[in-house]
């Protein structure tokens with residue numbers, strides 16, 4: 275019988291430096307994956323952590339990792355050709371049937387952009403998946419912007435608003451918190467709309483709140499949680515909020531449910 279806790283080694287194919295503290299690792303892949311799912315990534319004798327899949331294609335996937343602690347700092351010492359240990363994928367991911375043919379708005383803060391990047395790239399490549407896609411991204415300052423090369427590409431096809439918390443004087447960039455700019459997002463008839471809000475908990479709470487304030491029904495909004503996890507298999511309870519196992523039922527939740535889970 276397969277041991278679900280046992281990770282498998284995969285070669286690192288390439289590493290891209292997004293910022294000083296965020297690198298994207300491209301790995302081999304031999305399993306199915308859905309937009310917004312995550313993997314349990316580990317190094318022997320160091321540790322294990324959940325990391326979102328930030329893009330994928332035939333035989334490969336990417337994960338964008340911020341160096342914050344024991345495991346992620348050691349992962350940053352790896353080079354192409356080294357192996358990373360992986361089990362998964364886990365979580366529900368985004369249910370595309372909720373967004374097909376709709377006016378989709380994605381509001382992402384900081385590394386929250388990672389779990390939606392593969393979906394945006396899919397919509398970019400395969401025009402006609404949604405009726406319209408509008409993007410609203412918030413970062414702290416110019417050096418914290420990730421996926422610069424993708425954002426430049428997305429701007430060609432989608433209305434894209436970039437906001438920086440700190441004043442920067444950059445052309446085409448708005449200054450201030452992402453929440454201040456929800457009022458500038460175009461809305462359609464709510465029946466034909468879907469909104470995804472993704473980022474740190476406080477950003478999700480206030481950004482989703484701004485959309486609700488503008489009349490968007492909670493049922494038309496989705497969020498994704500980065501809740502502390504351990505097993506990712508519904509066994510240990512680390513991810514539990516009230517009776518909800520985020521690793522099994524999430525990390526993507528409809529806001530009508532998530533609003534009761536956000537602190």
Ligand SMILES: Cc1cc2nc3c(=O)[nH]c(=O)nc-3n(C[C@H](O)[C@H](O)[C@H](O)COP(=O)(O)OP(=O)(O)OC[C@H]3O[C@@H](n4cnc5c(N)ncnc54)[C@H](O)[C@@H]3O)c2cc1C
Pocket residue numbers: 312321322323324325326327337338339340341342343344345346347385388389499500501502503525
């Ligand atoms: C579903 C999901 C998806 C995720 N996706 C991503 C992703 O795509 N990219 C990404 O970079 N991260 C992602 N994360 C977050 C990532 O799993 C965590 O940052 C993870 O803890 C990193 O592991 P680590 O061992 O490197 O850090 P840890 O050692 O666990 O440290 C994590 C944080 O705790 C602090 N800390 C550690 N030890 C102590 C201590 N003794 N006292 C006080 N503070 C301490 C560290 O400074 C750091 O800020 C995701 C999490 C979830 C749940």
Ligand code: FES
Pocket residue numbers: 502503504505506507508509510511512513514519520521522
């Ligand atoms: S992480 Fe163990 S139950 Fe969800």
